[in-house]
Amino acid sequence: MSIYKKKYERWYKEKVLKNPIPEKSEFYTSSGIKVKTVYVPSDVKGKYFDKIGFPGEYPFTRGIHPTMYRSRLWTIREFSGLGDAFMTNKRLKYLIEHGETGLSIAFDYPTLLGIDSDDPLARGEVGKAGVAISTLEDMKTMLDGINLADISTSMTINGPAAIIWGFYIVTAEINGVSPSSLRGTIQNDILKEYMAQKSFIFPPEPSLKLVIDTFEYGSKYLPQWNPISISGYHIREAGATAVQELAFTLANGLTYVEEAVKRGLDVDDFAPRLSFFFDSSMDFFEEIAKFRAARRIWSKEMKRRFKPKKERSLWLRFHTQTSGVSLTAQQPENNIIRTTIEALAAVLGGTQSLHTNSYDEAYGLPTEKAAMIALRTQEIIAYESNVINAVDPLGGSYYLEWLTDQMEEKVYEYFDKIESMGGVLESIKKGFFQKEIAESAYRLQKEIEEGKRVLVGVNKYVIKEEPEIKVLKIPEYVETRQIRRVKEYKKNRDMSKVESSLNKLRAKANEENLMPYIIDAIKNKATLGEIVNALKEVWGEYVEPIII
Amino acid sequence: MSPEKRIKILIAKPGLDGHDRGAKVLARSLMEAGFDVIYTGIRQTPEKIVKAAIQEDVDVVGLSVLSGAHMYHFKEVIKLLKKYGASDKLVIGGGIIPEKDKKKLEKIGVAAVFGPGTNIKKIVEFIKNKVKRN
Numbered sequence: 001m002s003i004y005k006k007k008y009e010r011w012y013k014e015k016v017l018k019n020p021i022p023e024k025s026e027f028y029t030s031s032g033i034k035v036k037t038v039y040v041p042s043d044v045k046g047k048y049f050d051k052i053g054f055p056g057e058y059p060f061t062r063g064i065h066p067t068m069y070r071s072r073l074w075t076i077r078e079f080s081g082l083g084d085a086f087m088t089n090k091r092l093k094y095l096i097e098h099g100e101t102g103l104s105i106a107f108d109y110p111t112l113l114g115i116d117s118d119d120p121l122a123r124g125e126v127g128k129a130g131v132a133i134s135t136l137e138d139m140k141t142m143l144d145g146i147n148l149a150d151i152s153t154s155m156t157i158n159g160p161a162a163i164i165w166g167f168y169i170v171t172a173e174i175n176g177v178s179p180s181s182l183r184g185t186i187q188n189d190i191l192k193e194y195m196a197q198k199s200f201i202f203p204p205e206p207s208l209k210l211v212i213d214t215f216e217y218g219s220k221y222l223p224q225w226n227p228i229s230i231s232g233y234h235i236r237e238a239g240a241t242a243v244q245e246l247a248f249t250l251a252n253g254l255t256y257v258e259e260a261v262k263r264g265l266d267v268d269d270f271a272p273r274l275s276f277f278f279d280s281s282m283d284f285f286e287e288i289a290k291f292r293a294a295r296r297i298w299s300k301e302m303k304r305r306f307k308p309k310k311e312r313s314l315w316l317r318f319h320t321q322t323s324g325v326s327l328t329a330q331q332p333e334n335n336i337i338r339t340t341i342e343a344l345a346a347v348l349g350g351t352q353s354l355h356t357n358s359y360d361e362a363y364g365l366p367t368e369k370a371a372m373i374a375l376r377t378q379e380i381i382a383y384e385s386n387v388i389n390a391v392d393p394l395g396g397s398y399y400l401e402w403l404t405d406q407m408e409e410k411v412y413e414y415f416d417k418i419e420s421m422g423g424v425l426e427s428i429k430k431g432f433f434q435k436e437i438a439e440s441a442y443r444l445q446k447e448i449e450e451g452k453r454v455l456v457g458v459n460k461y462v463i464k465e466e467p468e469i470k471v472l473k474i475p476e477y478v479e480t481r482q483i484r485r486v487k488e489y490k491k492n493r494d495m496s497k498v499e500s501s502l503n504k505l506r507a508k509a510n511e512e513n514l515m516p517y518i519i520d521a522i523k524n525k526a527t528l529g530e531i532v533n534a535l536k537e538v539w540g541e542y543v544e545p546i547i548i
Numbered sequence: 549m550s551p552e553k554r555i556k557i558l559i560a561k562p563g564l565d566g567h568d569r570g571a572k573v574l575a576r577s578l579m580e581a582g583f584d585v586i587y588t589g590i591r592q593t594p595e596k597i598v599k600a601a602i603q604e605d606v607d608v609v610g611l612s613v614l615s616g617a618h619m620y621h622f623k624e625v626i627k628l629l630k631k632y633g634a635s636d637k638l639v640i641g642g643g644i645i646p647e648k649d650k651k652k653l654e655k656i657g658v659a660a661v662f663g664p665g666t667n668i669k670k671i672v673e674f675i676k677n678k679v680k681r682n
Contacts, residue, residue, distance in 0.1 A: 054558050109615050110563035121593075124620025125564055198566025198590055238569050325569075329664045362664045363646045364616060438572055445573045449667060458665040471646040474616065546577075546589040 004042035012037070030283035031241035039398035042441035045405060047173045052295070052401065055350075055391045058293040058303070061405065062392035063350040063406065064315040069388035075353035076378045077154060077319065081106030081130035082365050083478045084485075085141035088131040094368065098375060102353060103146070103153040103184075106130035107164070112199040114160040114532030117479070118486045126479040128155075134528050135489045139167035140174065153184035154319070154353075159201035161188035162214050164530050166518045169222070184213075185226035185275055185319075188214055191252040191424060192231050195433040196238035201532060204425055206539040208259055210514060215260050217515035219269040226275040228256065229319060235433075237325050238280035239441025242290045243285050245279060246407060247414035248433055249295055255424040257306060267306045271313035280342040280349070284370070285403055287342070287396060291349025293407035294318065320346035321355040327362050331457035332469050335359035340377050347381055348394055354378055364471045382520060432546045486527065493525035502534040503525055509538040530537070551672045555679050557608040560588040560597040562625065565615035570642055570664075575608065577668045583675070594624035595636070602634050607679045611658075613643040619652070639679050 016023070016037055027035045036043075051059065056066030065071065080093055081088050092103055099301055107130040110122035116134040117126045126132045148171070157164045165186045170180050190207040193200040200207065211228065218227035232240075232249035234291040239249065253274065260270055278294065280287050296318035302308060322342035327335040336359045343356045358366030366374070382388065394400050421427045428434075449455040454460050501521040508517055521531050559575040561568060568590055575587040586604055588597060609629075613621055621670050622641055629635050641653065642662045650661040659678060662671055 109617070113564055115564070121564070124617040124624075125615055128616035129565065129614075193566075196566075198568065238567075327664075362644065364644060438576075441569050441573050442576055445577070445668070447667065455665070459667070468647060471648070473646070498660075544589065546587060548576050548587055 004040045008040050008042070011083055016399045029242070029286040029403070030281065031243040031286060031410070033243075033286070033403070033410075035399075039402050041398060043398050044401040047099075049442075051405075052395060058311075058314060059299045060315065061292050062395050064295065064317060064352075066391075067346075068350060068391040069382075070391070071467050073150070073382050073388070074347065074351050075102040075103045076100055076375065076382075077102040077353045077355055078371060078375055079104040079321065079355045080154065080366075081108075082472070083127040083474050084132055084482045085358065087127070087136045087474075087478070088142050089144055089146075089231045091368075092142070094338070095371070095375070096146070096151070097429040098372065099379065100375065101151075103151055104355060105142075105153065105155045105157075107155075107157055108132045109199075110134075111164070111203075111528065112157065112159065114163070114201050116486055116527050116529030117471045117482045118490075119529055122260050124479075126482050127474050130481050133164065133167065134486045135168055136167050136522055137485070137489050139164075139171045143171055144177075147177075148172045148175060149181050151183075154187075155184065156187045157206070158187050158190055158193050158197075158199055160528060160532050161190075161521070162210050162515060163518055163528055165214065165227075166515070166522045167528075170519060170522050179214040180223060182222055183224045185229050187231060187277070188212070188228045189231045189252065189277075191255060191428070192235055192249070194428045194542070194544065195235055195248060196240070196437060197234035200542045200544075202535065202539040203542045204428060206509070206535075207542075208256075208425075209510075211256065212260050212263050212265075213515055215256075215270045215273075216263065216265055216513055219265065219274060222275075226273050227270070229275045229277045230256065231277040233277050233279045233321055235437065236281065237323065239437045239444065240265045241440050242281070242283065242286050243407060243410045244436055244440060246290050246294055246297075246416070247411040247418075249276065249278070249416060250294065250301070250411060251418050251424050253298065253307065254301060257302070261306060267302075267308045268310045268313050271302065271308055272310060272315065274317075276316055276318035278318055278320050278321050278346075278351075280320050280346040282326050282338060282341065285400055286343060286407075287345040288349045289400055289403035289407050291318070291320075291346070291351065291399075292392075292395075292404045293411065295350070296404070297408055297411055317352045318448065319353040319355070320349070322346070322353040322357045322358055324361055327357060327359070328455060328458050329362035330466060331463065332359050332362060334457055336373060336377065339374065343377055343381055344385075344387065347387060348392075349391060360469055360471065363469060364473070368472055369470070390513050431545055431547045434545075438547055453456070489525070490527065498526045498530065500524075502530060505531065506538050509535060554582065554584045555602035555608065555675060556584040556586075556600050556606040557610060557675070558586050558588065558597070558604060558606040559610045560592050560600070561590045561612050562592050562594055562597055563590055563615055563617045564615055565613065565617075566575040566590050568612075568615040570614070571610075574612075574642070574668065574671070578672065581668075581672045593605065594621055594628055595601075597625055598628040598632060598634070601629070601637055602632055606637065608638045608640065608664065608675055611639065611641045613641070613645075616644065618643055618645050619649060622653050622658055623656060638675070640671070640674070
């Protein structure tokens with residue numbers, strides 16, 4: 001027994017157990033990991049250089065860059081999109097003017113599902129939860145006056161990601177910017193859509209094929225673009241714990257790499273462009289441990305399974321968003337504090353880019369004022385708190401290192417479980433992830449109802465009279481205006497060209513890389529909905545099993 | 549109808565958004581509270597929801613929308629219930645819904661809108677009070 005362990009036990013018996021003020025209860029992280037009173041060197045297993053080491057060196061526990069924020073701050077990237085292309089263009093320019101360094105586009109539900117604004121299924125939804133983009137013209141309008149050679153753009157789009165990406169590429173070309181100089185990300189993480197968020201269109205297999213098409217196309221023509229953002233955010237927000245978020249996300253990531261390698265791609269041609277996206281919620285240390293464990297597990301598994309030659313292929317680069325679910329409708333200003341704590345965890349965890357939520361998001365899309373406070377939150381952390389001075393400043397904390405190990409251990413338990421079920425696709429079909437997430441969500445709700453988990457303003461320190469807050473409303477004329485625009489676009493084109501480009505797309509759907517065919521269809525003025533419908537004819541649509 | 553017949557509830561997600569956490573947690577909690585609950589799954593049209601409500605002879609229709617499209621979908625459901633002579637069903641709603649919209653929805657016949665952070669016991673009590681069996 002180590003000296004630390006012996007001394008710890010002595011201290012525990014003499015001091016803790018005999019403490020006149022006993023500990024209130026047992027303490028757990030939000031994932032349910034039991035936490036001791038205090039941590040000592042013997043709690044951290046293994047060798048320093050194997051597990052922790054230096055930033056910018058394998059296994060990258062301390063960060064992917066040697067100097068992190070001392071060389072370059074994280075990218076401040078506020079997710080925004082509202083109404084139609086005109087409204088979003090205005091908001092994007094506002095954010096750039098106020099210091100945002102990367103764009104991040106939110107699309108409305110019809111767009112997310114590949115439905116044109118003028119489709120009856122889109123009624124009532126156009127422009128409500130993000131921007132409506134049905135045509136090349138919409139994309140051009142949204143990006144009008146923004147220099148695409150200078151800014152990186154992240155687009156939260158999954159089912160129809162390849163098509164929206166096509167709109168972006170063609171818009172850039174029209175503006176004289178070559179694809180090779182474009183920087184940005186399409187989320188394009190279809191696997192997590194079957195687990196959470198649920199904006200799937202096609203069945204899993206063809207969807208996965210389309211994702212690998214974008215990997216291949218990107219590695220050839222858009223070497224600075226991230227063709228995927230492998231996302232835990234939505235899994236977490238749907239109810240998963242931090243452990244589940246991490247395990248399911250990394251399992252999805254490894255599945256994409258496997259598929260791409262199966263296609264014959266060289267791992268070093270695409271792995272450096274894989275990016276990740278995590279949630280940062282209220283359990284401060286557990287979140288930091290999650291980010292550190294994420295980097296370590298990813299680099300270990302990439303090395304072991306795929307043996308890349310480039311060091312960059314081992315990097316887990318990630319974007320973080322603070323937790324929307326952690327925000328309360330009650331006393332909404334308190335959300336500014338929650339977001340600050342979550343943002344700080346992301347920075348201490350070594351994120352590459354960050355979105356901070358606005359305090360009014362339990363009511364609707366953020367107002368300009370709320371979006372400004374969210375932006376300022378990041379700037380205050382970056383420029384006033386000095387947390388950026390040293391890299392991985394919490395590394396070496398006995399508690400944090402122990403917690404990082406715990407996260408890793410529990411993630412591997414899930415890996416084994418998923419593997420024993422036949423992998424990620426099989427586990428999706430069996431409803432495994434959906435059940436796990438639903439179960440966690442239900443348990444969490446119960447804990448809140450029973451007061452075991454405190455939410456200030458919701459189940460403790462409740463006030464009777466809630467202040468009214470200002471809410472952003474998308475005016476009704478936006479939908480009408482957008483429908484008119486799409487209808488006009490459809491009138492002014494050569495239908496025989498549209499038809500022939502869609503026919504080619506259908507014919508090649510299962511055979512070739514579809515990106516060139518999608519781009520050809522876009523140039524011939526096919527709309528988002530038309531391209532998606534052509535593929536639906538070949539691939540069918542996915543209907544999920546209902547799991548409560 | 550025997551007085552013991554349990555209250556029957558349809559939890560539905562009209563529109564395109566896939567945020568089903570709230571709907572699922574509520575469906576399960578209402579089951580545990582002793583109600584008969586049917587959950588439609590995501591991406592339902594108002595037409596489908598109203599038909600299911602009538603076919604299943606439910607007492608309560610619970611609508612969940614988090615995409616901002618609540619005004620359209622809730623109105624459609626209320627309109628169709630009227631059209632098919634099923635206005636007696638109690639309609640409740642939840643989601644990301646601003647206060648002003650809540651009031652508007654209550655005016656057109658939505659019995660109550662429960663926002664984020666609502667204690668489920670409150671919803672259970674509400675339903676029990678409103679749906680009295682003879």
